[in-house]
Amino acid sequence: EIVLTQSPATLSLSPGERATLSCRASQSVSSYLAWYQQKPGQAPRLLIYDASDRATGIPARFSGSGSGTDFTLTISSLEPEDFAVYYCQQRTNWPWTFGQGTKVEIK
Amino acid sequence: QVQLVESGGGVVQPGRSLRLSCAASGFTFSNYGMHWVRQAPGKGLEWVALISYDGSNKYYTDSVRGRFTISRDNSKNTLYLQMNSLRAEDTAVYYCAKDTAPYCSSTSCYGVLDYWGQGTLVTVSS
Numbered sequence: 333e334i335v336l337t338q339s340p341a342t343l344s345l346s347p348g349e350r351a352t353l354s355c356r357a358s359q360s361v362s363s364y365l366a367w368y369q370q371k372p373g374q375a376p377r378l379l380i381y382d383a384s385d386r387a388t389g390i391p392a393r394f395s396g397s398g399s400g401t402d403f404t405l406t407i408s409s410l411e412p413e414d415f416a417v418y419y420c421q422q423r424t425n426w427p428w429t430f431g432q433g434t435k436v437e438i439k
Numbered sequence: 440q441v442q443l444v445e446s447g448g449g450v451v452q453p454g455r456s457l458r459l460s461c462a463a464s465g466f467t468f469s470n471y472g473m474h475w476v477r478q479a480p481g482k483g484l485e486w487v488a489l490i491s492y493d494g495s496n497k498y499y500t501d502s503v504r505g506r507f508t509i510s511r512d513n514s515k516n517t518l519y520l521q522m523n524s525l526r527a528e529d530t531a532v533y534y535c536a537k538d539t540a541p542y543c544s545s546t547s548c549y550g551v552l553d554y555w556g557q558g559t560l561v562t563v564s565s
Contacts, residue, residue, distance in 0.1 A: 366551055368484075375534055375555035376476075376484065387553060419484055423550025427500040430484040 336431035344439040351407040355420035364424045441465040441554040448559030461518040461535030469513035472538040477531035532558040
């Protein structure tokens with residue numbers, strides 16, 4: 333099973349600041365990595381798939397990069413609605429796995 | 440618009456069974472693979488099961504294989520998860536989710552989940 337390790341566990345930032353979230357895989361997942369956002373009491377929402385493709389309706393301030401084992405989700409300028417938990421997920425090997433999440437909180 | 444509505448959750452004793460349903464609308468259900476993903480209270484996300492668009496292929500995570508069965512009725516636009524021999528560690532919110540890939544029959548093309556239901560809580564406790 334591929335293990336995804338996200339860092340940091342918590343990111344404390346102010347609105348307008350840049351957020352950089354990391355996801356590292358225990359073995360190569362090629363570019364088959366997605367990012368999801370989850371707010372309290374809500375279902376996850378797809379942000380990025382295949383490492384860098386934005387899902388439909390996702391604002392351009394969200395971008396993804398990386399390949400192999402190291403990936404990054406960047407939020408260029410945090411909006412109030414962006415404070416949430418973010419999960420990475422691989423679909424290279426079954427069972428697909430998620431990272432443990434990074435919480436982006438208001439500083 | 441795409442809607443996925445889960446139902447069937449509740450409190451159940453260890454060793455008993457429960458069946459979850461997910462009613463789909465707003466897209467051609469029979470064209471897409473469907474998933475169940477769960478989230479234990481205060482924890483992260485865990486894949487549970489996947490079924491191909493036509494129901495011919497099913498995949499399970501190890502911890503539920505042999506106890507859970509995923510199925511679908513394309514005539515009713517409904518996804519199911521039959522959960523038997525429930526354990527305390529199965530306690531979670533269960534989400535159904537739609538895959539982006541149409542007409543796929545293997546894990547090689549599935550795995551991007553673009554729509555999710557609101558989830559249904561399953562609590563296994565005596």
